[in-house]
Each structure stands twice: as C-alpha cells, then as structure tokens.
Amino acid sequence: MTSKERVHAALRREPVDRVPIYMWYYPETRLQLGELLEIPAEKVLDAMGDDIRQKWVGGNYAMEGIVHDHEGDSHIDHWGIEWVKLGSVNQIKKYPLQNATQDDRLNYKYPYDKIEALLQEMDSILPLADDFFIGCDVSPCAFEMVYRLCSMDDALLNLAADPELSSSMLKDASAFALRLSEIACQRYPIDWLWTGDDVAGQERMMMRPQQWREIIGPVLAKVIEVGRKNRMWVAHHCCGATRPVIPDLIEMGVNVLNPVQGNCPGMDPVELKREYGAELAFMGGIDTQELLPGGSVSDVRRETEYLLEKMTADGGGYILAASHVIPHETPLENVFAMYEAAGVSREEIFNRASEIRKNK
Amino acid sequence: MTNYNELQECIIKGNRIKARELTQECLDNGNPAKEILDEGLIPGMAVVGKKFQDGEYFIPEMLVSARALNIGLGILKPLLEASDVKPVAKVLVGTVKGDIHDIGKNLVAIMLRGSGFEIIDAGVDVSPEKFVQMAKESGADILGLSALLTTTMTAMKDTVDAFQADGSRDKIKIMIGGAPVTTDYAEKIGADGYAPNAAIAVEMAKTLVGGSR
Numbered sequence: 001m002t003s004k005e006r007v008h009a010a011l012r013r014e015p016v017d018r019v020p021i022y023m024w025y026y027p028e029t030r031l032q033l034g035e036l037l038e039i040p041a042e043k044v045l046d047a048m049g050d051d052i053r054q055k056w057v058g059g060n061y062a063m064e065g066i067v068h069d070h071e072g073d074s075h076i077d078h079w080g081i082e083w084v085k086l087g088s089v090n091q092i093k094k095y096p097l098q099n100a101t102q103d104d105r106l107n108y109k110y111p112y113d114k115i116e117a118l119l120q121e122m123d124s125i126l127p128l129a130d131d132f133f134i135g136c137d138v139s140p141c142a143f144e145m146v147y148r149l150c151s152m153d154d155a156l157l158n159l160a161a162d163p164e165l166s167s168s169m170l171k172d173a174s175a176f177a178l179r180l181s182e183i184a185c186q187r188y189p190i191d192w193l194w195t196g197d198d199v200a201g202q203e204r205m206m207m208r209p210q211q212w213r214e215i216i217g218p219v220l221a222k223v224i225e226v227g228r229k230n231r232m233w234v235a236h237h238c239c240g241a242t243r244p245v246i247p248d249l250i251e252m253g254v255n256v257l258n259p260v261q262g263n264c265p266g267m268d269p270v271e272l273k274r275e276y277g278a279e280l281a282f283m284g285g286i287d288t289q290e291l292l293p294g295g296s297v298s299d300v301r302r303e304t305e306y307l308l309e310k311m312t313a314d315g316g317g318y319i320l321a322a323s324h325v326i327p328h329e330t331p332l333e334n335v336f337a338m339y340e341a342a343g344v345s346r347e348e349i350f351n352r353a354s355e356i357r358k359n360k
Numbered sequence: 361m362t363n364y365n366e367l368q369e370c371i372i373k374g375n376r377i378k379a380r381e382l383t384q385e386c387l388d389n390g391n392p393a394k395e396i397l398d399e400g401l402i403p404g405m406a407v408v409g410k411k412f413q414d415g416e417y418f419i420p421e422m423l424v425s426a427r428a429l430n431i432g433l434g435i436l437k438p439l440l441e442a443s444d445v446k447p448v449a450k451v452l453v454g455t456v457k458g459d460i461h462d463i464g465k466n467l468v469a470i471m472l473r474g475s476g477f478e479i480i481d482a483g484v485d486v487s488p489e490k491f492v493q494m495a496k497e498s499g500a501d502i503l504g505l506s507a508l509l510t511t512t513m514t515a516m517k518d519t520v521d522a523f524q525a526d527g528s529r530d531k532i533k534i535m536i537g538g539a540p541v542t543t544d545y546a547e548k549i550g551a552d553g554y555a556p557n558a559a560i561a562v563e564m565a566k567t568l569v570g571g572s573r
C-alpha cells in the first residue's frame with residue numbers, strides 16, 4: 001500500500017497494512033532524530049515512514065514556516081504581524097491591531113494580494129502526490145486569526161465586551177481562509193483540507209460554547225464546506241477541552257479531529273471514539289504532556305498499543321499522532337516505541353535512513 | 361450603612377461605566393475607600409470567580425468584569441495609599457523563560473487583584489534572574505510562576521534555584537501553575553504551592569501569607 005492509499009483506506013474504515021502515521025515534531029526533536037539517523041532534519045519524516053505531507057498556506061506559515069537563524073531575529077508577515085524567534089519557533093512581538101480603533105479593525109485588509117505567494121508553499125509537496133497523502137493547511141481560520149491581529153486578551157475581551165465587532169472580525173478572518181481554500185482545492189490534488197482554530201484550554205473552552213456556536217461556528221462552517229464541496233476530506237485542529245463543540249464540528253462536515261488531548265476533561269480518545277467514531281475519525285491522542293516526555297519506553301508502547309486497538313475497533317478511522325508537536329525533552333526511544341507499536345520497526349527506520357544517505 | 365449590592369452587581373456584569381459612577385458616589389457619600397473595596401469590589405469579584413469556577417462564566421466574561429474592577433480600583437488606589445491601607449500582600453506574577461502563554465497568568469492576576477492583592481506583572485518569557493531582581497525591587501511577598509509547556513516547566517525549577525542561590529528564597533513564597541504543572545512537581549522543585557486554576561490560586565495565596573499579616 002502506498003501512504004496515500006493507506007490514509008484514504010483508514011479514513012474509509014477499510015483494511016490497511018498498518019495504521020497511518022503523521023507526527024509533528026519540535027524543530028529540536030527533528031534535529032535530534034536527524035543526527036541519530038545521520039540524515040538532514042528535513043528528511044526525518046521520510047525515514048520514519050510518515051504517511052502525510054502537508055504545508056501551511058495561511059497564517060501558520062509565518063509562525064513555523066519562516067525559520068530564523070538567531071534568537072531575537074524578526075520579520076513582519078503579510079498580515080502586518082511582527083514575529084520574533086524565541087527558542088525554536090517564532091512568536092508574536094507586535095499585533096497590528098492591538099490598541100487600534102474600532103474603525104481600523106473593521107477596515108483591516110487581509111493580504112488577498114499575497115495569496116499566490118502563499119500558495120506557492122504547496123509546490124514542494126505536489127510532486128509527492130502520487131505516493132503520499134497531501135494536505136493543505138489554511139489555518140488559523142477564525143478566532144485564532146483574530147487574536148493574532150489584536151492579541152489574545154483583546155480578542156477574548158471583545159467576545160464579551162463587543163460581540164458585534166468580534167463577529168465582524170471573525171467573518172473577515174474566515175473569508176480569507178475560505179478564499180485560500182477555494183483556490184487550493186480547485187487547483188491542487190489535495191487529499192484533505194486542513195482547517196484549525198484553537199479555542200480551548202486544558203480545562204475547558206476559552207469562550208462559552210454557546211457563543212462559539214453563535215459567532216465562530218457559522219463562519220468556520222463555510223471554510224469546511226469548501227473542502228466538502230470539492231469532495232475532499234476535511235480535518236480540523238483544536239487543542240484542549242473541545243468536547244462541547246465536537247457534535248457541531250461533525251455537523252459542519254469535519255471528518256478528522258486533531259490533536260485529541262486525552263488528559264483534558266471529556267477528551268478521552270476511547271470515549272470519543274465510542275461516541276462519535278461512526279462519523280468522525282481522529283488523529284492524535286498520544287499525550288505529550290506526561291507520557292512522551294516522562295513515561296518509560298514500555299509505558300509508551302503499552303499506551304500506543306492500547307489506543308491503536310481501541311481507536312481502530314471499527315476497522316479504521318484513526319491516524320497515529322501525538323497530541324501536538326513532540327517536545328525535545330522526549331527520549332527518542334519513546335518516539336521509536338510509538339512507531340514500533342504501529343508496526344514500523346526501529347530497524348526499518350534506520351534502513352530507510354541509510355537509503356536516504358545513499359541517494360543523496 | 362451603604363448597600364453595596366449595586367456596585368457588586370456592576371463588577372459581576374462588567375459594567376465599567378456604572379462601576380465608576382457608583383465607586384465615586386460611595387466616596388462622595390463619605391464611605392471610606394477601604395470599605396468600598398472590601399464590601400463592594402472584592403465581593404463582586406468573588407462572585408465572578410465563583411461563576412468562572414462553576415462554568416457559568418468563561419474567559420471573556422471574566423475579562424469584562426476585570427475591566428470594571430480596574431476602574432473602581434483606579435479610583436480607590438490613591439485614597440487607599442494615602443490612608444496607609446496595605447494590600448493583602450504583594451504578588452509578582454510572570455510566565456517563565458521560553459514561554460509566552462499568558463492568558464492563564466493574566467486570569468490569576470485578575471482574581472488576586474480582585475481579592476485585595478497588589479499585583480506586579482513581569483510579563484512573559486521572564487528569566488530567573490529577572491524574577492529575582494523584580495522580587496527585590498518590588499518587595500513582593502509571593503511569586504506566581506506560570507508555564508504551559510513541558511519544555512519550559514524546568515525554568516520554574518531554575519527560578520526557584522535562582523532565589524536559593526541569591527539567598528532570598530526564604531523572603532518569598534513561590535506558587536506555580538499552568539497546564540502541565542502538578543502538585544507533585546511543585547513539591548519536587550521546592551515551590552510552596554500549586555493551584556490548578558485562578559480561583560484556587562487566590563485561596564493558595566491567602567494560605568501562603570496567612571498568619572504573616
């Protein structure tokens with residue numbers, strides 16, 4: 001089975017040779033793996049055997065796609081957001097609409113003229129489309145985009161202080177994600193449209209679920225619909241305790257939910273599978289807060305095996321992944337343990353790495 | 361005897377315009393600033409904390425209440441200082457080095473401020489040395505550290521150690537919190553306490569300074 005076939009089959013709940021895998025790594029973790037495998041960091045996914053290749057064409061590109069050499073280096077992105085390198089990824093230094101007037105917020109112009117440049121990110125993975133499952137990440141789609149423009153405090157405050165303004169800004173944010181999605185879906189052989197919008201913390205959602213339904217859900221639904229109209233799978237990323245709106249996401253047409261932080265209330269993956277598994281597939285669930293950095297190899301192996309069994313009980317609907325980027329304090333042996341449990345041996349990985357070295 | 365229900369209600373509903381009016385009105389009627397604080401603003405904020413705890417309020421509602429609270433506090437502050445009323449305690453809060461998650465830290469600061477504590481906010485990505493320096497300058501009684509990443513949790517230990525090395529560890533109580541943090545971890549690194557949310561952080565802070573005032 002090619003990677004592409006494997007992911008499609010899993011999402012259709014059809015038989016697969018092994019569960020599909022798509023891990024996210026901190027840049028340092030990827031470097032460590034690269035060193036161990038004696039291959040460049042950007043080849044790590046190839047050696048590990050991951051099945052999905054994805055690029056961000058929306059705001060995430062500015063955060064993770066632009067890599068600076070030195071701590072403190074910065075850039076201003078197409079949205080007017082200033083980013084500075086802090087540790088491994090860029091973080092926002094200046095929000096273009098923080099302290100802006102209401103008019104400025106309502107008149108803010110998204111970088112529609114930069115869409116072609118943003119979509120070029122896809123070029124590097126399109127040649128892989130025969131073998132790999134290709135994703136196009138248009139996130140952040142709504143609330144998360146608004147907060148990147150005017151700061152988190154401000155975006156949250158306005159949800160209660162000025163819902164009308166919030167609603168209008170959310171519409172603008174999602175309209176941009178929608179345009180990106182439309183062009184990408186029509187132009188490229190994408191397998192899934194990756195949407196995302198972080199609206200939950202460790203204990204619960206950031207805003208009232210009812211308010212999410214009133215002003216965030218409806219604008220998000222339009223972006224999701226683009227993927228569905230173009231007959232591709234739609235994945236959605238939202239960290240934390242998002243349980244209250246999972247039925248809404250299903251109703252909107254989301255096929256795959258990520259990253260499933262099992263230690264948040266209501267987010268036990270096995271329970272979610274039982275309740276929503278008929279309509280929703282999952283990608284994630286391997287805990288990065290305790291298990292991966294703190295657990296032993298046998299803990300990781302046992303937990304992964306358990307999840308694989310339960311999450312594929314109906315014949316599929318699961319993509320093995322951690323509940324976010326794998327932090328670099330994770331012992332690499334724990335990373336291999338996850339792959340082992342999925343049927344990808346250490347030996348196989350090292351063999352592929354040596355092939356990669358030869359073909360260089 | 362003034363009925364402070366209405367002022368409390370302004371804080372609960374986050375009505376900052378009315379909160380300003382009523383705070384001023386109470387003062388104009390000759391009520392002491394300390395009484396307005398203790399019977400109007402603080403009980404109002406306590407209800408907000410309870411509603412948050414009970415899942416009726418979420419972060420946005422809390423922030424709107426905090427805005428109203430701050431207006432009231434702003435009016436009272438110079439008067440409280442002039443009459444030598446001391447805050448419950450001074451708390452220095454900040455997110456540790458390498459970490460920029462700040463919503464949780466901000467909520468903790470809001471609830472503490474709303475309970476009569478004075479807050480000094482060190483911001484995010486704060487180095488251990490900076491915490492030590494700011495604690496000295498401000499004379500803080502408590503240090504509240506926030507970390508949301510397993511990767512940056514270790515900076516909490518570095519910060520506790522920096523206070524040790526500086527010889528000022530016994531002058532300050534240290535409480536910690538954030539998504540990956542636990543009571544066990546607090547014990548392990550020699551912090552004085554852990555709280556899982558902003559409401560419990562207030563209880564914790566009160567316990568930590570209990571007896572000393």
Ligand code: B12
Pocket residue numbers: 064086087089091152198199200201202203206239240241259261264288289323324325327419458459460461462463464465467468503504505506507508509510511535536537538539540554555556557558559561
């Ligand atoms: C919003 C968010 C962000 C925003 C932060 C914006 C901001 N201004 O804060 C942004 C996008 C910038 C971000 C970036 C990253 N994030 Co983030 N983020 C989150 C998210 C979704 C919500 C956090 C939040 O605001 N919660 C709401 C507040 C109210 O809750 P809270 O912070 O937990 O605080 C409460 C309690 O913990 C406690 N508390 C908090 N502080 C304190 C302090 C004291 C003294 C006390 C007593 C109590 C206390 O009281 C608070 C109120 O009740 C979490 C998901 C999660 N499960 O938490 C991920 C999460 C924390 N992020 C994660 C990651 C991986 C990252 C990035 C590395 C991603 C990347 N590739 O760039 C970067 C790192 C940036 C950095 N260097 O700091 C992971 C961490 C996993 C791990 N292994 O540790 C999480 C858990 C998501 C996940 N799926 O795993 N993130």
